[in-house]
Amino acid sequence: MTEHAYHCGFVAIVGRPNVGKSTLMNHLIGQKVSITSKKAQTTRHRVNGIHTEDNAQFIFVDTPGFQTFHKGALNETLNKSVKDSLGSVDCVLFILEAMRCSAADREVMALLPKHTPVILVINKLDKVKDKFLLQEFIDGVRAEFQFADCEVVSAKHGQRLSELLDKVRPHLPESMPLYPDDMVTDKSERFLSAEIVREKLFRYLGEELPYEMNVEVEMFEMDGALRRIHIAILVDKDNQKPIVIGKGGEKLKKISTEARLDMEKLFDGKVFLQVWVKVKSGWADDVRFLREFGLN
Ligand code: GDP
Ligand code: MG
Ligand code: K
Structure with missing residues (x-):
């Protein structure tokens, strides 16, 4: 893998309601969002938005069943479709709110794929007072699942998002961009x-x-x-x-x-x-x- 190689791949963002998925997504793609085009529907996934950089294209996709996810709504069929789709992306972002890992968070965690890299994203960093307790919290969560990596961010304030993308990039395959630039610049x-x-x-x-x-x-x-x-x-x-x-x-x-x-x-x-x-x-x-x- 050369340093200058272009990376492009599919990324799913998951987490229980209110952890900040939409906020994160909106910040990552900003105004440079690509709409789901006819071309997009020929791919395996439903494209939510695209973020293109000089050396990488991040294609954020929907996880079927996840938009309607709410407490108690999960059943075996839904679980299977969530698992299938999470297993077929290149990288999964599992979002948690800092200092909070509830039963609902664990329900989502139980669906995380074993053979696809999952990055633990701790959101709402701006609300954290004690960095020492935060580290303890992160260590605790990382003991529960084999995460490929971890990053702390504030989606709302756009903090540490480029650091997060730096951690996602290596997990995307070496490939030319799947979507043309003009789809994401306007x-x-x-x-x-x-x-x-x-x-x-x-x-x-x-x-x-x-x-x-x-x-x-x-x-x-x-x-x-x-x-x-x-x-x-x-x-x-x-x-x-x-x-x-x-x-x-x-x-x-x-x-x-x-x-x-x-x-x-x-x-x-x-x-x-x-x-x-x-x-x-x-x-x-x-x-x-x-x-x-x-x-x-
Ligand atoms: P979703 O249900 O996972 O899509 O969560 P949303 O993106 O709708 O966010 C839920 C709430 O959390 C909203 O009120 C956001 O403004 C808030 N939120 C999201 N990210 C942050 C953050 O980094 N810091 C703080 N303080 N609030 C956030
Ligand atoms: Mg949302
Ligand atoms: K952007």
């Missing part, structure tokens, strides 16, 4: 779709706009010529949800419908858009208010 449709929802929120909430609010693209997929887009509006507190949703859901409906129409115009194709409001802390499914919009 603002992507994924990024633009979040911008459109953000713009509608500003327009329709005005002064009511909750101070802390994020828009997150949870899924962006091509299904033939149809774009399937799932967007979460993240608010800080439970009592901010009705502000966004409106009476009988009318505000959210308006926001979603207009956003979808804008997207269809911009992308020049049909869009199936789901928008929901989520409170940042807690389990997604408990707080999900879902509106579905069919096709015209």
Whole structure:
């Protein structure tokens, strides 16, 4: 393996809800996100995003069954599909929150593949006060599973992400990039779709706009010529949800419908858009208010 060799491969990000998978992913790919194209669907995996560097291309993929993962939802069929897909990527990132390894974390840990390198990623480093206790915590976790490597990061603050990528790179096969550069250099449709929802929120909430609010693209997929887009509006507190949703859901409906129409115009194709409001802390499914919009 020469130092100048180009590496390219598939990376899965796993962990229980709220450890920071989406935040990490968003930071890693930034605006340079590649949408799932027709080409991508010919590969073994569903591509979530691509990060391309001078010497490597990291292709982040979905793990079927993992998006719907929540406590108690795992069963044998799901376990098998998770295991199969984790066994077929080049590298797995297992995310834990610093100083926390709960039963839910261990459920995920039990699904980690034995013959694929798994890197332990300790997230939320910014919340750690005692570095000595952190080292003890890491040693404890590493005693439970044969991790290929370990890195501590703060996904939210973008800290130590290049160090993390440095540890992933050697596990990717020597290969030329699978995706062309032009797919990852522009603002992507994924990024633009979040911008459109953000713009509608500003327009329709005005002064009511909750101070802390994020828009997150949870899924962006091509299904033939149809774009399937799932967007979460993240608010800080439970009592901010009705502000966004409106009476009988009318505000959210308006926001979603207009956003979808804008997207269809911009992308020049049909869009199936789901928008929901989520409170940042807690389990997604408990707080999900879902509106579905069919096709015209
Ligand atoms: P996911 O369910 O694993 O995708 O987790 P999210 O990416 O949605 O993150 C869950 C919560 O943790 C969000 O409120 C994030 O802002 C927060 N979070 C993620 N990374 C960090 C971090 O590095 N530090 C801190 N303090 N919070 C983080
Ligand atoms: Mg997420
Ligand atoms: K990037």
